[in-house]
Amino acid sequence: MDCIFCKIVKGEIPSKKVFENDNVLAFHDIQPLAPSHVLVIPKKHIASMNEAEEEDKELLGEVLLTAKKVANELGIADGGYRLINNVGSDGGQVVYHIHVHVIGGEKLGGLNVKG
Known part of the structure; x- marks a missing residue:
């Protein structure tokens, strides 16, 4: 399998981790659309x-x-944040490993989130 997120999970590709346990991994997006x-x-x-x-x-x-925990750890929970899960090519999904974007740190308008 040639999944970039599976390679991140295995440690084959580095990431800036925010949270990790036996089941879930959270890391900073390399092309952020907002401060967080x-x-x-x-x-x-x-x-x-x-x-x-x-x-x-x-x-x-x-x-x-975990997305909720991450929002709290990033300090964006109180001000508000957006959770996005893109599904399929028409939905903007680029990486075919299910994932949730946690986006915030500023007033969010209409974002075009691909991923």
Whole structure:
């Protein structure tokens, strides 16, 4: 498998980590769209929300709760932030490993988030 996020999980590609446990990894986006822009991914490869199964519901819940933790750690929770999950090419998905963008740190207008 030639998934860039799987390579980040394995440590083959460096990342600026914000959070990590056995199931989830959060790291800074290399092309941030706002002062704070972090990606939260499950360590298990799931290509997109379309490929998520019933067995993944706890893991996906952990991804969302990690996004909340990250927002708190970044100091953007009180002011507000955006969570984005792009699905498929028409939805703007570029990397086919499910991920949630945590974006904030400024007043957010209409962002065109690809990823």
